[in-house]
Each structure stands twice: as C-alpha cells, then as structure tokens.
Amino acid sequence: MIVRATEILKAIQKLNSAEKHRLREYLIVALTASSSTGTVLHEISERKNKNGYECPDCESEYIVRFGKYTTIVDGKDVKKQRYRCKACKKTFTDLTNTVLYRTRHLNQWIKFIECMIEGYSLRKSVDLIGNITHVTLFYWRHKLLSSLKQMDISNFEGIVEIDETYFFYSEKGQRKIKDRKPRKRGGSAKKRGISNEQVCVLVARDRDKTTFSEISGMGRLTKDQLDKAIGHRLSNENILCTDAWRAFKTYASEKGMDIYQFKSDGKIRTKGLYHIQNVNNYHRRLKGWIQRFNGVATKYLNNYLAWFQVLESIQHQRNEVTMNDLIIKGNLIENRETYDTLRLAKFTT
Ligand SMILES: [Zn+2]
16 A cells, blocks of 8 residues: 555644654654765765875775675665775775774664763663674774774863862773772772872863863872873963862973962862863763763773763764764774773773
C-alpha cells in the first residue's frame, strides 16, 4: 500500500503529545545521522589533504588513486577512495591511523559521538548504540579522547587566570592493587593538606577562553612543572591572576610578568579586572561533570580533561554542527593507539 505524504501529515496531527515526542526523536535519529555522514567524510578528506596528498607512512607526496573500498553507512555500502604511495607502495585512505580507521559502521560511530556529548556511561551507551561490545566502546572512547588530547591550543592573550585543583590518585579498573587500602576513588580532594598522593591538575584560561587543563604531577605544583606545562604559551605581555601559592609568584618574577594573587580565604576576590573567578568556575563545572564517572583512573584523567575541554568549547550542546565538528576534529589527527596500548598504559608524570 502506498501512503501519500498528505496522509502521513494528517496522521501526525492525530497523535497525542507523547506520540509526537517519540516521532520527533525517531526522525532526528533517522534523518540527521544519514545526511551528515557523507558531509563529514568529505570534510575530513578536504581538511586532511589541504596541502595535497601525502603518504602517512613515508611522507612522500607521490600519491595515486588506487581503487575504492567499502564502508557501511546506515546499513548501506558506501564506496570511498583508496590511495597508493608510489615511493613505499603502501596503500592508505583518508582515515588511516585515525579513530575511524577500520570502523566499518559509521552510523554506530555517530551514535557513539552523541553518547559522548551527553556523557553517558559505557553501559548506557552500549544499550543505545546496539550491537556493540563494552570493550569496543571503551576502545573508541579512549582513542577519540587521545586524539582530542593532542589538539594544540593557541598562545594565551592578555590576562591569564591560573589555578590548580586536586584529584585523588586512582587505579580504578586495575585488577591487582597491592599494598593499598580501598578508599574513595578518583574523587576530588581539598587543597588543604595536599599530599604527594594527590594528583594536581593545572588549569589556565585567558579571557578569550583559550584553556589549558592537564595533570602537572603528584602533590603541590612546582615552578618547573608550571613552566613545562604552559611556559611556551606565555610571554611577559601576559598578566597572571593566581591563588596565593608561592610557585606562581616566583615564576612570575623570574619571567618578568605582572601577577595578581588572591588568597583562598576569599576576603579580597577581585581587583578591578583581575580575579580568578573564571578558572574557579571552570574547576567547579569540571568536578561536577566528572562525578558521573564514579572515579576516573588517573592514567586516563588527561583524556577526560581533554573531553571536558571540548564539551566546554561546544557549550555541552548536541546538534549537527557540534557532532560533525567533534567527528572531524577527532579524525584529523593520526592516532596509532590500539586496545592493548590504551589498556596497559601506565600513569607517569
Ligand atoms: Zn609512502
């Protein structure tokens, strides 16, 4: 039986609001995923090859087209270009060494990105994506995050707010934990009484919202850690706003930078334009968001920090623009991590 569009529209009008809501959800999934996939792959190809083709293996520019390969988009076979390097004879595609490499089910990957933006647990994501294992999803998550982690930020401009925040050291997910009493895992720690078992996360943010957030080491931040982390993004044109920790003061005076420091007792919170409220708010949002994971293994904490940074930059919104943006960003960077390298990684500072 052929149903005409006018009949469908009439039928829609008869739906109650709960049914309309379900229809709307269905249409979003059915229509947006398929329309965006082709565009996304096209854009990855254009941006990746913006300076012409280059071999991912030997960097030769002597490249020829070398047949097509098939990938699956929404259950349908889609042909994509394969290339061959005339110098080393290896073949590659636009997705070689990216997170999407060897992922034949692109529509599943798009659903996975949705789950990432929503911050769903692995278990919930497995249910929503369907036909996928917990292990594969764990691998996708960390492969995407380790790509996002490598994205470079620009230098800081003008006033830079810098502050540290602390997390408990955690070996969550590691089977044998010897000589270690069980305790609250990976939660947030208070600044008072910082020990060398607490993980220091340094966050620096300028007023254009250029943000750096990474583990600086165990225990209190040192001047050398600060310099190693963000020294190359700062110049003596910058004005630092920090808490009262002395490493900041020593650093600023050695580099000839102006600095405004604010004590954590909070009596004087601002001096005109100068304060650390943006970076403190960032910490607060970060800690609130990370709670949903019930503790994060310290060796993956930098991945989660990069993830949160991306979510902040898209304002935690899920729509076609932000989804495509995340898929493209996640696949412009080469990434040779495998399940084993991710799983067996050790935390080092
Ligand atoms: Zn080559």
